[in-house]
Amino acid sequence: MDEYLRLENICKTYESKKAVDNLSLSVPQGSIYGIIGPNGAGKTTTIRMVMNIIAPDSGEVLIKGSKAKDDFRNRVGYLPEERGLYKQMTLKEIIRFLAEVKGLPVKKTDELMDGWLEKMSLIDYKEKKVEELSKGMQQKLQFITTLIHQPDLIILDELFSGLDPLNIELIKNVLMEEKRRGTTILFSTHVMEQAEKLCDYICMINGGQKVLDGRLSDVKSKFGTNSIQINMDGDGGFIQELPGVEKVSEFNNYIELKLSAEADSQAILKTVSEKMTIHRFEIMEPSLYDIFINMGGVKPSDFNKEGAANV
Amino acid sequence: MSKMWVIIKREYAQVVKKKSFIVGIILTPLFMVAITVLPAMLASKQSDDTHEMAIIDLDDKGVGEKFAESLNQYTLDDDLPAYEVTDIYNINPDDTLKLAEQRSFLDSLVRDKQLKSYLIINYKAEENDSIVLVAKSFGFRNNSRFEKRMSDILSGIRLDNTEVNLEVDSILNLTRRIDLSQQAPGGIERDFMTMYMGGIIFVMIIFMTIITYGQVLMRSIIEEKNSRIIEVMISSVSPFQLMAGKIIGLGLANLTQVGIWIVIGLGIYSFRGDLNISADVAATMFNPVFLTFFLAYLLIGYIMYSTLFALIGSIVNTDKEAQNFIFPITMCLILPVMTAMYIIQEPDSAITVTMSLIPLFTPTMMILRMNFIGVDAFTFANPIILEATIGIVITSLTTLLIIWLTSKIFRIGILMYGKRPTLPEIFKWMRYK
Structure with a gap:
C-alpha cells in the first residue's frame, strides 16, 4: 500500500x-x-x-x-x-x-x-x-x-x-x-x-x-503472550502446577492463565475438563493494553491520570 | 488571502448583526457627551432664578448701596436681574448686640431659603477690609463677580481719600483689565471651551472605539481558546491569518460605526444654520485635512492597540487574568485626556511634542494637539502637520513591530491552557520554531 x-x-x-x-x-x-x-x-x-x-x-x-x-x-x-x-x-x-x-x-x-x-x-x-x-x-x-x-x-x-x-x-x-x-x-x-x-x-x-x-x-x-480464560466449578488450585502455566489470576467468576510460549493449550483443556465442569474455555488474543504494559514499562495507573500537561 | 476574507466576514457579521452594535452607535455618543460636554455646559449655564440677597453694612460710606447698584449689570437669559438686594441694614460696628441679632435673623432666612445669601461689609480705611458672604452653598461665578465688584468699589473709595489728582473713574479706567480674544489663522474665533470640547470629542472617539473593539477582540480570542475551537481554526488557517482576519473584521465594524457617526455629523453640519452651531466648532471638526488625519490615526491606533489586545487574549485564560494587562493599556490611551488641560495651555511645548511622538500616545495626543492648534491646509510649513505626519510614520513602524512580536507569541499562546505563563516563558515562546 x-x-x-x-x-x-x-x-x-x-x-x-x-x-x-x-x-x-x-x-x-x-x-x-x-x-x-x-x-x-x-x-x-x-x-x-x-x-x-x-x-x-x-x-x-x-x-x-x-x-x-x-x-x-x-x-x-x-x-x-x-x-x-x-x-x-x-x-x-x-x-x-x-x-x-x-x-x-x-x-x-x-x-x-x-x-x-x-x-x-x-x-x-x-x-x-x-x-x-x-x-x-x-x-x-x-x-x-x-x-x-x-x-x-x-x-x-x-x-x-x-x-x-x-x-x-x-x-x-x-x-x-x-x-x-x-x-x-x-x-x-x-x-x-x-x-x-x-x-x-x-x-x-x-x-x-x-x-x-x-x-x-x-x-x-509478535508481542502477544498466550493466555486462557476458564469458567468452571470447583477449586482449580492444581492448575498452577500444570506444565506451561506461568501465572494464574483469579477474577470474580473466571480465572485467567498466562502461558509460556511453548505451552499446549489443548493439553490444559483436557486435564482441566477431566477434573471439573468447564462452562467456558477461551484462548484469549492478547489485548493492546497487555502488550503496552509489557512493552512500555508503564504502570496501568498512567492511563487513568487526568490533567496531565496537554502540550 | 481568501481564507482571511472568510474570517473577516464572520467577525464583521458577528458584531454588526448584534443589537448591541446599534445600541452602541446611539449610546456611545450620548455617553461621550455626558462625560465631556455636559459638565462644561453645566458650568457655563446661567442660573434660572434671581439671586436674592441682603447686605449688612458696617460703615457709613454707602458701600452697600453702591454694591447693590453695581450688581444691576448682571441679567439672566430672560433679561430678569441676576441679583436682587432685598434689604441693606446699616449697623454701627460697635453695636455687637444688634449685629448678632441681625445676623441670626438673616441666618434663619437663608436656612429657610427665603434668601440665597447675605453679605457683611466691614470697610476699614487703613487695614484690610472684612467682607463676609453667608450662604448655604457657594458658586464660583457669584464669588468672582462679588469679589470683582467689591474690589472696584472699595478701591474707588480709597482713591477718593488719597491725594491723587484724578477722577476716580478715570483711574479705574486706566487700570482696567483686558479680555484676551483667541483666533485661528483666518480670523476664526476660538474660545477655550469649544477648543477643549472639540479636541476631547475626537480623542474620546479614538479611545472608546479602541477600548470597545479591542476588548471584543480579546474576549473572542479568550473564548475561542476556552472552547478550543481555536485548534480547529488553526488547522484551517495559519495563526497569523486568524489574528489578522479578526483584527481587520472588527476594524471594519469599528469603521462602520465611526462612519455612521461622521455621516450623522455631516448631516447635522449641513443644517448648521438652523441649529446655531458656532462656526469655529464646525471649522475645526469638519476640516478635510483634519478629518483625514483623524481617520488615519483612528485606523493605526486601532490596529496597534487591538494587536496588543490580541496578544493579551492569546496568553491569558480568563477575562479576570486579562484585567491586569488591560489597565496599563487603558492608561496609555487615557493619558492625553488627563493631560488635556496642560496640552491646551502648551500645545507646542517640548514636553507635549515629545509625548505626542511616543507611539502609544501618538494617536490620541496628536489629534488633541491638532485640534487645539488648528489645521486648515496640508502644508509642512505648519509644524503640527509635519509632526502629525512623522507621527503616522512612527506609529506605523511601531505597529508593524508589535504585529511581528505578537504573531510570534500568539501562535504558541493560543495553544497553551491552564497556568498563566510567566514573562520568561513568553520570551521563550518567541524563539520556538
Whole structure:
C-alpha cells in the first residue's frame, strides 16, 4: 500500500521536557492508524506537528514523500481533543463557515449539508444556534464540520473522549465509510479497547518515544503472550502446577492463565475438563493494553491520570 | 488571502448583526457627551432664578448701596436681574448686640431659603477690609463677580481719600483689565471651551472605539481558546491569518460605526444654520485635512492597540487574568485626556511634542494637539502637520513591530491552557520554531 504520511525523527522540546523524542512512523494511504499512549505521552504534540500547527525542532513531516504545501490544510479534517464550536452561530452558519475556511465553496457545502445533518439526525436543528444543542449533538455537529470538505486525511485527537456509546457506534460507521472512500485516518487515544476494534495499524508511544508500531495483527502475534480464560466449578488450585502455566489470576467468576510460549493449550483443556465442569474455555488474543504494559514499562495507573500537561 | 476574507466576514457579521452594535452607535455618543460636554455646559449655564440677597453694612460710606447698584449689570437669559438686594441694614460696628441679632435673623432666612445669601461689609480705611458672604452653598461665578465688584468699589473709595489728582473713574479706567480674544489663522474665533470640547470629542472617539473593539477582540480570542475551537481554526488557517482576519473584521465594524457617526455629523453640519452651531466648532471638526488625519490615526491606533489586545487574549485564560494587562493599556490611551488641560495651555511645548511622538500616545495626543492648534491646509510649513505626519510614520513602524512580536507569541499562546505563563516563558515562546 502507498504511504500517505511519514514522520522522520521528529523532536519537540518544551522548556526542559521532551514532548516528542525522535519519533518516526509511516501511515499507509487509506488505513486507519492509531497512536496510542497514556496521557502526556506526546500524542497531541505529534498530531499538532503533523497539522503544521507547531513546527518540530528537528526531523521532518512528509506528505506523500514531500513536505506539506500550503493547500495541505484544506485536505485535512481535524477534530481536537477538546471539542468546541462558536456557540452563537446557527448550525447552517457554522458548517458553512468551517467548510469555507477549508476552501469549500458555499454552494458545494449547501449541497452536502443536508445529507450530513440527516445522517447525524440533526436536520431539525439546521437553523438553531449551537448553544441550543445537547453536548452529544454538538459532538456530532463537530464531526460533520471535520468531514464535510471530504478531506484526504482525517486526524482525530482522543477520538473517543466524551462520546457516549451510541455516538461511538455512529462515528465508527462513518469512519468506515470514509475509509472505503480511500481516506487516511489518523487518531490518537488512550482507550485501548476502542482502538483495537477500529485500527489497522498502531503506534504506541510513551514519554515522547515510540514503544512499537506496525500492523495490528502483526503486533499482536509478535508481542502477544498466550493466555486462557476458564469458567468452571470447583477449586482449580492444581492448575498452577500444570506444565506451561506461568501465572494464574483469579477474577470474580473466571480465572485467567498466562502461558509460556511453548505451552499446549489443548493439553490444559483436557486435564482441566477431566477434573471439573468447564462452562467456558477461551484462548484469549492478547489485548493492546497487555502488550503496552509489557512493552512500555508503564504502570496501568498512567492511563487513568487526568490533567496531565496537554502540550 | 481568501481564507482571511472568510474570517473577516464572520467577525464583521458577528458584531454588526448584534443589537448591541446599534445600541452602541446611539449610546456611545450620548455617553461621550455626558462625560465631556455636559459638565462644561453645566458650568457655563446661567442660573434660572434671581439671586436674592441682603447686605449688612458696617460703615457709613454707602458701600452697600453702591454694591447693590453695581450688581444691576448682571441679567439672566430672560433679561430678569441676576441679583436682587432685598434689604441693606446699616449697623454701627460697635453695636455687637444688634449685629448678632441681625445676623441670626438673616441666618434663619437663608436656612429657610427665603434668601440665597447675605453679605457683611466691614470697610476699614487703613487695614484690610472684612467682607463676609453667608450662604448655604457657594458658586464660583457669584464669588468672582462679588469679589470683582467689591474690589472696584472699595478701591474707588480709597482713591477718593488719597491725594491723587484724578477722577476716580478715570483711574479705574486706566487700570482696567483686558479680555484676551483667541483666533485661528483666518480670523476664526476660538474660545477655550469649544477648543477643549472639540479636541476631547475626537480623542474620546479614538479611545472608546479602541477600548470597545479591542476588548471584543480579546474576549473572542479568550473564548475561542476556552472552547478550543481555536485548534480547529488553526488547522484551517495559519495563526497569523486568524489574528489578522479578526483584527481587520472588527476594524471594519469599528469603521462602520465611526462612519455612521461622521455621516450623522455631516448631516447635522449641513443644517448648521438652523441649529446655531458656532462656526469655529464646525471649522475645526469638519476640516478635510483634519478629518483625514483623524481617520488615519483612528485606523493605526486601532490596529496597534487591538494587536496588543490580541496578544493579551492569546496568553491569558480568563477575562479576570486579562484585567491586569488591560489597565496599563487603558492608561496609555487615557493619558492625553488627563493631560488635556496642560496640552491646551502648551500645545507646542517640548514636553507635549515629545509625548505626542511616543507611539502609544501618538494617536490620541496628536489629534488633541491638532485640534487645539488648528489645521486648515496640508502644508509642512505648519509644524503640527509635519509632526502629525512623522507621527503616522512612527506609529506605523511601531505597529508593524508589535504585529511581528505578537504573531510570534500568539501562535504558541493560543495553544497553551491552564497556568498563566510567566514573562520568561513568553520570551521563550518567541524563539520556538
